Amino acid sequence: MAPLRFGARASLMSLKQSTSILAALAPTSTTLHPFHGEGGDRSADRAALESAGVFSDQIESALLAGHIDVAVHCLKDVPTHDTPGLCLTAYLPRDDTRDCLVTRHRGATLDTLPAGATIATASVRRAAAVRAHRPDLTVTPVRGPVHERLRLLDDPAGPDALIVATCSMERLGLAERIAERIHPNVICPPLGAAIIALQTRTDDTATREQIAHLNHPATATEADTERLLLASLGGYCNAPLAGTCTTRPTPHGPLYTVRACRFTPDGTSLTDFRRTGTDPLATARTVAHKIAGA
Numbered sequence: 001m002a003p004l005r006f007g008a009r010a011s012l013m014s015l016k017q018s019t020s021i022l023a024a025l026a027p028t029s030t031t032l033h034p035f036h037g038e039g040g041d042r043s044a045d046r047a048a049l050e051s052a053g054v055f056s057d058q059i060e061s062a063l064l065a066g067h068i069d070v071a072v073h074c075l076k077d078v079p080t081h082d083t084p085g086l087c088l089t090a091y092l093p094r095d096d097t098r099d100c101l102v103t104r105h106r107g108a109t110l111d112t113l114p115a116g117a118t119i120a121t122a123s124v125r126r127a128a129a130v131r132a133h134r135p136d137l138t139v140t141p142v143r144g145p146v147h148e149r150l151r152l153l154d155d156p157a158g159p160d161a162l163i164v165a166t167c168s169m170e171r172l173g174l175a176e177r178i179a180e181r182i183h184p185n186v187i188c189p190p191l192g193a194a195i196i197a198l199q200t201r202t203d204d205t206a207t208r209e210q211i212a213h214l215n216h217p218a219t220a221t222e223a224d225t226e227r228l229l230l231a232s233l234g235g236y237c238n239a240p241l242a243g244t245c246t247t248r249p250t251p252h253g254p255l256y257t258v259r260a261c262r263f264t265p266d267g268t269s270l271t272d273f274r275r276t277g278t279d280p281l282a283t284a285r286t287v288a289h290k291i292a293g294a
Helices: 012-024 057-064 124-133 146-154 166-171 205-214 217-232 280-293
Strands: 004-009 030-035 070-074 086-091 099-103 118-120 138-140 161-165 196-201 241-248 255-263 270-277
Touching: 004 012, 004 057, 004 205, 012 030, 012 070, 012 146, 012 166, 012 196, 030 057, 057 070, 057 086, 057 196, 086 205, 086 217, 099 146, 099 166, 124 138, 124 255, 146 161, 161 166, 196 205, 217 241, 217 255, 217 280, 241 280, 255 280, 270 280
Parallel strands: 004 030, 004 070, 118 138, 118 161
Antiparallel strands: 070 196, 086 196, 099 161, 241 255, 255 270
16 A cells, blocks of 8 residues: 655644654554745745635645645644635644743743843734733744744844744743743633644545544544634634633533634734533634624
């Protein structure tokens, strides 16, 4: 049988997480195909983060053309609506959804950084949350792979701190550099946070069957719920939206808490609504209706 061909972004983090997926498929024969030059990853002339599919278009095109069999994505970067001919087949167990602070000087937290300190992030969501929580801090934009952003802290002219995804630091083996895991009530995670999704062609039944055992049902439920919420609110990769679906087991079955936030980029206005129910999709529709009407 021919090896399963996996495609992933060529960033260090993407390659690390993809390698672990291939290891989980052993003894199935697999190959990994890195994709350089994704619109959001280019070192120059990067595509705007407001563009749908900024981190996924190139890999999806290769999947549709039959050059690869499985695309590896961070779910939050996948377009809100499924690309015709493609489907999300498996979701790996969800990692820590929180953002974290990485600082130039060890021991600092978001609350203890001195007034005027500079925090670097290109995320509208993170910037708005920082401005709302600490309006005395300066937020400056920065883009690029996480390991490149971390090097800015070694530059005397660089920022005092970065805000990045906790799961990114953990997947890179850099958890010891985390100064603070920020509470979701301070910075709400993005919809689809910390979930790795595997995408296949809808007509490729054989491949879907080969990777089906990688799917984590609880994560799949949260992923589908958050994608419904994002689609209902008209969101995209760097939209002024955030939210989560969290699962709590009970003796009578799981309860799902769905949260959504809509905010202004300057952090001066925030709508934050959450609802708990036994039907995650119905709960998400209720939350979307409340946020849209606020």
